[in-house]
Amino acid sequence: MAFGERPLDWIESSKRDFLAFPEPVKDRMGTALGLAQFGGKHPSAKPWKGEGPGVFEVVADYDGDTFRAIYTVRFRNVVYVLRAFQKKSTSGVRTARSDVDLIRQRLRIALQDHKARYDPKAR
16 A cells, blocks of 8 residues: 555445446546545545535446446545445436435445444544
């Protein structure tokens, strides 16, 4: 790990889901996640609405499909990838309620993991 680089941790199936993306999508999103590890923000990273500050979404279109990765930089020690998925809706831009709920649940898991691994008061 390079100086100043935070580890990238994947919550539940997010890594497996990300690795199933087409190579060009993984390359674009991987660049955005790499910048986040060094405290930066890729131009394509947008705030994820509904979970407050420090949660971002990267969207990549490829071959008529739309792919998304949701991650959080709320924690000083680590970047968590909460969800990686292909948008299935054929109409509208709204994210499915099930995906929104899953991201909220995984953000809670990230908080618990961070407390257990990085908060000396929690031990």
